[in-house]
Amino acid sequence: MLDAGTLSYDQVYLQSLTAKSAGKLKLAQGGLGWKESSTAQVTTLASADFSSIAWFRAMRGYELRIYLKDGSVHKFDGLPAEALEELKDFVKEHYQVPFETKELSVKGWNWGKAEIDGNHLEFKVGDRMAFDLPLKEVTNAVVTIKDEIAIEFSQPENVDKKTDTLVEMRLYVPGNESDSAEEGDEGLDAAKSLCEKIKGFSEMNQVTGEVIVSLPELPCIVPRGRFQMDMTPSYLRLHGKSYDHKILYSSIVKLFLLPKADEMHVLFVLALDPPIRQGQTRYPFLVFQFNKDEEIEVALQNIDEETIKSKYEGKLQMQYDAPTFEVVSTLFRLLAGQKIIVPGSFRSQGNGNSIKCAFKANEGFLYPLERNILFLPKPVTLIPNGEISHVEFARMGSGSGNPRSFDLKFYLKSGQDVSFSNIAKEEYQFLEDFLKQKNIDFRSKDEDEGRRKKVTKEFSDSEDEAAVKRMRMNGDDESSPDEDYDDGGDESSVGEEYDEDFNSDEDSNEEEGSESEAASEADDTATEED
Template sequence: MSDRKHVDFNSIHEGLRTDSGRFRIAHNGIGFRVPGGGEPIILTPDELRKFTWIRGARGYQLRILHNDNQVHKFDGFRSEDAEVVKDALKAFYKKDLETKEPSVKGWNWGKTDFQGSNLMFNVSNKQLFELPLAKAIGANKAGKNEVSINFVDPGQPAPDGVNPKEVDELMDVTFYIPGTVAAKDSNNSDTNSSDADDEEVNADAVFYDTVKSKLEFSQMTTENIVQFQEVLCLTPRGRYNIDMYQDFLRLRGKTYDYKILYSNIIKLFLLLKPDDVHVLFVMGLDPPLRQGQTKYPFLVFQFVREDEIDVDLNLDDTKLDEKYENKLQKHYEAPTYEVVSTIFRALTGRKVTVPGTYRSHHGAHALKCSMKANEGYLYPLEKSFLFIPKPTTFIPFNEIGVVNFTRVGTQSGGSSRTFDMKFHMKSGSDVQFSSINREEYSSLEDFLRQKNIKVKSENVQETVMSYVEIDDDDDDTMGRAAKRTRVDATVMDDDEDEESPDEDFAPNESGSDVAEEYDSDAQGPSDDGSDEE
């Protein structure tokens, strides 16, 4: 081995790459290169710290730990290559090759260890699995003593050349971490206080903070362009810091932490609320954002219209000119919503949709209504309707079959204060909005007809009664009841005369309640013994 200058291995994979290349161990360092696969990987002897040999998914794996705790993994070795690698490392770098056995007990409880941006899960001091946190898109506290790490959003398209039906992929993993740990173990600060030594914090909180720091570290490899702090999000509710990078953005909240690729942003809206005080910035996502089992295809951020921001972008003039083609400026001093929408438009390459020609009865861009039990605003845009904030509903014009108005008015000229509007979609589903002010009917109907959307109106017969009419109806009802009672009493008298022919019977002399009750209307007995009305 001492007379050899290098040792080569073919058909080796680096990390999660699917293509293979040549791996070389030499006096001047370790190299890896894929034919036609871009820049090679070169590791100098000074940055090599530790070597580990372990069984992997593709044969055996050589794991190289750097001095800065970063890890490089190379798969595809054969079992007989272990001795060759061991001798080469000893001869070239005076380093030993540590052999580790994976855990095969099948237990789901153990201990975690962080190496660089990788999370190791060990059972009985043997590795069970490893998670590359650099590939994670977010982390959140799923429940009490639980921390969830998300890797892939459902519905996210598969990489080129990969059939999603033929491969398995980790979507997310949840850790249950009970108990507490000493506060001094949760941070690296030096303290001589005995109170700090005795203080304990929840173990899940420490684990969550560590995972978030690893996500931040993995994202520091790209350039942070700008950050917007404490932005109010209406859907999902909360305040988030928005960190914008070249290829993705990061939402950092108190409980949830997300990574969103710009390629997943498909729509952008900038809408003025009817109160003329707030501006809404709406972001459409595909695949949608997830919080547990809840999916959010739209994010709705709210800004105060008069708030301004003074910010510098972390970009040099060359990159502004070449990559962004002067769509961005080095310095911004303008209303916050304008700066946010401008930067999003440049980084995502998506058009920002703003309200069109529609105006409500009060001159606003939207009309107030309800969708089921949720109140919100419906924006009639140039090519679609958008209901916000929750549930955010997007209705393109080309998917509407017919719009049906109900409870608009009455045949007698009266009307209710509100009406309903139902969208019958071409797909067969229906979307209904209720409690719309009747003053909005004319402008809304004209808008739909201008957009060549079929409209139907149903006039429902409604009875609008005044107090005078109610009193008159009560009098008529009492009069009809009295009349029916008089008729019934007369019939009863006739029946009694037939059954018991008592010559001495006289209603006016009997003291009957019937005669007294209807004394003002009752007539005296006639010769034929019948009453006339």
């Protein structure tokens, strides 16, 4: 619609991977503006920044594409066919930049050529573009196997989980870059070269002014590797050897800080929804392992004292010099705004916070917490107490008359069950007391009550009878089962509950399962508390 030197169109979409609502597009001599109908958010572009303009056939009608001098591209979809001629005349009169009418490839071929054009990746069939992707939406790009690139995309916030979104795309790029190859040189691997270009043009390798703190080389055991962590006010970015991940703080469901049974390490666990992906494997949990005595010194950047007082209630410090696990957990608690769950009142036969057991073929430790049952390290298995229907003790009397271990099976209200095996017989009474305290129904698989009493008696008559009674008495006297870590505002010291948590005499000889098997099983078994 032409109106006194301006053009305006209704029901026009500012195109992106998550475009949902239309708005009004208005062109004037100084540039153009688009106002979203639902939020009244305004986007403006100055005509002095235009380098060229193109007209395409699109899914909602026609698309006006604005190319800027900095290489970025803005697309407006939903324009009527009759707008073409008046737009041509308007651009020629007021913007003095090239205006092209381009045709898209509609052959339907899935082979062609992928090229970087500005901040977009274009896939061309012949000399026509089939589709393009905004590189600013790319969160990770990696060569998974020979000649294949996996490109992962960021997911929108505050969107219905039933909505379909583009998560990943794979491109097969065979051969070498012959253009750059000299005589006698085979040239660069084409897939690796394109992958590096995508990383360079996307925001993955861009260090922006948003980063508040960088933590180098954090050891991670799920998934295995070392990651540099950059933390911003709204998200964190993990940089690994092969994979990079952007994680919104709003995606962090729970945080756990738990002592390992060897009394030398601390496990820091992030529960994520949605999970991160590495190839075909999803990881709903990240598990970092820190040496209890290792310290780190970091300084905050791109933040001032006034922001710390107004946004973080003065709890952030400009400088940290403390044990690594304490610094990392404190930063997560304040920046992500999540409470940190630590061990509660449960104590094992060895006065630890966990019991040694096996989940399928993987040995690990079971942490009975105040509101959850958590198995670590791999595969991470979280069972909220509220989702447990009942618990069954199994293999109580199998084999010899004095069994050395038993199994524990959790039946969930969803109909699923999760089993843990090879639990030392000395832990039986402590688990029973814990289940009673949490009002969780439990039973023995052996329906003969007399045999159950006999097995219980065998446990109590063992050489550890005095220790069992003493631990049970200590558990009953526990008066501070609080599982939320709060250092009381002192960011440079650890609360007393940590000193208790590391007082563990359990066996530390732990075997770790294979990472690929653990990761695939994590999706099947992990559940999250609402």
